[in-house]
Amino acid sequence: MTVVEDLRQEWRSRLKTDSPDQPSVAQESILNWLLGEDPDRFNELSPEQLAIAQQAIDYRYRILQQRYLGAHPEQAYRKLIQRLGSLFLIRSKIRTWVALSRDRHRSVMDVLQEVIQELIQNDRYxxxxxxxxxxxxxxxxxxNALMLASIEEYCLRPIRNQPLLVYRFVNYLRRSQRGGMTQVPAGDLVRLVSEEITPDDADNPVSLLDSEAISQHQDNQAWEEQQMLRSAVSQEFATYLEEQVDPxxxxxxxxxxxxxSQEAIAKDLNLPIKQVYRLREKISYHAIRVFALKKHPDLVTTWLGTSLQEHSLGLTPDQWQQFWHSLTLDQQQLLNALKAGKTVEAIAQDLDQKTNQIMGEWIKLYLAAQALRSAS
Structure with a gap:
């Protein structure tokens, strides 16, 4: 049996279990939507890529089931707008733009609906x-339900540690503020001297390149890299838990x-619910204080976008200044040394301290930065 046949059999069984009220025709439609236009591609994937693809299928399915399947179209659309409007980055960017624009009477939801409408009409995917x-x-x-689920999944894809919808909103602002030229007449011979031209009657240059297509290609690449990192982190952490904590x-x-849910996990593991909650706390401790900061710090911080060297612990410039000024001189020296690429062992030797002391101080600083990031 091929990989595609296994996937079809697995998801057909799951749909019958989760949605017994849906007719078989609808279940088959959902199954085809989940697997995509070219299901045979699953047969050519490596085990790591297949694991990522299965996670993506499960993610889309949960979005559909939790919010849109069986809901009235108007109610489902409201759920989509509420879900996307709940994103802090989107709300803050739209509110800032509305406050600076002439149309200050417009609400966040009004602008968000325009962005989504433009996405549906102009986005190739x-x-x-x-x-x-x-x-x-x-x-x-x-x-309608499948369409709304597809929109939510697409808008929430992480691109450079931000939802894709943030970049689509920026593109919307660019197009709404000034026109662009993305197509050249097919019948004319054009010699491209520069990627931009300046018309005689305008001061602003006009780009001749299809920036939307370039942006989409970069977004797809970043999303694939993010998923590969996520898969690597989850596999490494699962191996660590099995070997160092408990199978x-x-x-x-x-x-x-x-x-x-924790209740479902307790049932699957045949454990009391209190024991499952204690297990969750234990795993959380190992995930943050041991695995992320001692065993595989580079892998985890690159995936989360919280590395010290490249991402300033995931803090914005203002947050970093606030964090930096709250540190002691010794703590600032420690961060400078780590940012310069020195190992914990080398720093401990330079300061004539134990390695555990330096590591403990580094963990303390990292957790303080993440607390500031979460609070903001």
Whole structure:
């Protein structure tokens, strides 16, 4: 049996269990939507890539099931707007733009709906998704649910540690503030001297390159790299838990990454719910204080975008200044040494201290920075 056949059998069984009220035709439509236009591609993936693809399928399915499947179209659309409008970055950027624009009466939701509408009309990926959904399902309500789930999943894809919707909002602002030129007449011979030209009657240069296509290619690459890092982190952490903590802890992590509740995990592991909560706390301790900062710090901080050298611990410039001024002189010297690439052992030797002391101070600083980041 091929990988695709295994996936079809697995998801067909899961749909029957999770959505018994849905007719078999609707279940088959959802299955086709989950696997995509070219399901045979799964047969060519490596085990690591297949694991990432299965996580992506499960993520899309949970979005559909939790918010849109079976909901009235108007109610489902409100859920989409509320979900995307709850993103702090999007709310803050839109509010700032509205405050500085002439249309100060407009609400965040009004602008967000315009961005989503433009995304549906102009984004190449979303147009392909609409065509594919039209082939998958004939029921209008199911088509609507699949479409809204696709929009949410696409908008929330992490690109350079921010949701893709943030970049689409920036593109929306650029197009709404000044026109651009992305196509050249096919019948004319054009000699491209520069990527920009300045018309005689305007001071602002106009780009001749399709920046939207370039941005989309970069976004896709960044998303794939992010998923590969996530898969590597989860696999390394599962191995660490199994070898250093408890095999049950590795099983808990596997179920937790599937989005299962603590009650469902307790049932699957055949453990009392209190023991599962204690296990979660134990795993959380090892994840932050041991695995992330001692065993594989480079891997984890690169994935989270919280490395000291490249991301300033994930803090914005203002947050970094606030954090820096709150440190003692010794703590600032420690961060400067780490940022310069020195190892904890070398720093301990320079300061005539024990390695555990330096590591403990570094963990303290890292957690303080993440607390500031979360609070903001």
């Amino acid at each position: 979303m147009r392909q998704q609409m065509l594919w959904i039209g082939q998958c399902a004939t029921n209008p309500r199911l088509r 049950v802890a590795a099983r808990w992590l596997h179920l937790h990454l599937q989005g299962r």
